[in-house]
Amino acid sequence: MHHTLLLFFLLLSCLGTPSSLGAKTESFRAVPVLSAYRSVTLTGFTRARRTMTVTSEVSAACVSITADIGDRILTTTVLADLDTTFTDLDLRRTNVGMDQAASRIAYLQKETNRSRELVRRDTQARADLDRLEQELDQARLALAELQVIRAELTERKSRHTLHAPAGWTVIDRMIEPGEWVAAGTPVAELGDFRTLRIPLSLNPEELTALDAVARLQVLLPDYGLTLDASVFRTTPDFNPRTRKTSLELLITPPATLNRGGVRCEISLNIPEGEHTWLVPETAVYERYETHWVTRGDGGEVRVIPLGTENNGLVRISSTELSRKDSVRVQP
Numbered sequence: 001m002h003h004t005l006l007l008f009f010l011l012l013s014c015l016g017t018p019s020s021l022g023a024k025t026e027s028f029r030a031v032p033v034l035s036a037y038r039s040v041t042l043t044g045f046t047r048a049r050r051t052m053t054v055t056s057e058v059s060a061a062c063v064s065i066t067a068d069i070g071d072r073i074l075t076t077t078v079l080a081d082l083d084t085t086f087t088d089l090d091l092r093r094t095n096v097g098m099d100q101a102a103s104r105i106a107y108l109q110k111e112t113n114r115s116r117e118l119v120r121r122d123t124q125a126r127a128d129l130d131r132l133e134q135e136l137d138q139a140r141l142a143l144a145e146l147q148v149i150r151a152e153l154t155e156r157k158s159r160h161t162l163h164a165p166a167g168w169t170v171i172d173r174m175i176e177p178g179e180w181v182a183a184g185t186p187v188a189e190l191g192d193f194r195t196l197r198i199p200l201s202l203n204p205e206e207l208t209a210l211d212a213v214a215r216l217q218v219l220l221p222d223y224g225l226t227l228d229a230s231v232f233r234t235t236p237d238f239n240p241r242t243r244k245t246s247l248e249l250l251i252t253p254p255a256t257l258n259r260g261g262v263r264c265e266i267s268l269n270i271p272e273g274e275h276t277w278l279v280p281e282t283a284v285y286e287r288y289e290t291h292w293v294t295r296g297d298g299g300e301v302r303v304i305p306l307g308t309e310n311n312g313l314v315r316i317s318s319t320e321l322s323r324k325d326s327v328r329v330q331p
Helices: 002-015 018-022 087-122 128-158 205-210
Strands: 030-032 038-043 049-055 060-065 080-081 162-164 169-173 186-202 217-220 225-234 245-251 263-271 275-278 285-288 291-292 300-308 314-318 328-329
Touching: 038 186, 049 169, 049 285, 080 314, 087 128, 186 205, 205 245, 205 263, 245 263, 275 328, 291 328
Parallel strands: none
Antiparallel strands: 030 328, 038 263, 049 186, 060 080, 080 162, 169 186, 186 245, 217 225, 217 263, 225 245, 275 314, 285 291, 291 300, 300 314
């Protein structure tokens, strides 16, 4: 009996404890448990930061247009000139009327001064002086009215020259030289491509992950470029069908990429489930078709492997681990 018990304890010491079956505990290092993330890539396409439609405010024939589709407005901001013939004639007519009014005012001023002297000498009736003064006031008012008309015509003539902001690019052109342009007709569509916006739609998890990024960068995969980006604007509403929020990023591309339709990608790290963790691949061992890890305090924890990452880490699921725990890794 004594020899039988001795043999049993010797055999037990050779087999070891259950924890030593999956990993040797005589030498190890403890590695902290990391929260698991999954990488999500969002794709968008560049568009002009701002667009505008140039519209004619007057009706006239197009004399010339200085920019074509794809041209950038550089040294001059003149986009098109409309015919000013009729406006010029109205201005000439108004100037003639102003000269007539000025001449009549000068004549009435002399007559009024002469009549005032005669009234002072009691050789002319006061009523004649009042009549002259009233005619002089009416002439001055007529001149003032013509001055307003001339200012209106001058402003109208300036509207025959259509301007565009410097640095903007022509997206579309709707008129040709010699074509009649009615008031309110769109002439050209312009866009500011010096900075580009990237429209995106994000769900709540992606929006939270984007807010957590310290330095936002966008990849242009077709050109091998990575550019810094910033959040341009975020709509306060959301799409009730997709439950996503519309957001726009802003980038400043090289001069060769100042256009729309450039594919852009942004990668976000989305947290996995509440009980999903990242541990070194060597920390997970299998015993009896069950996977285990050993905490830093020596306790074994049953886990469910979810997949292996490219950096030598494995995603596991376990309700018995927390961020404060560490796992043993065999050297």
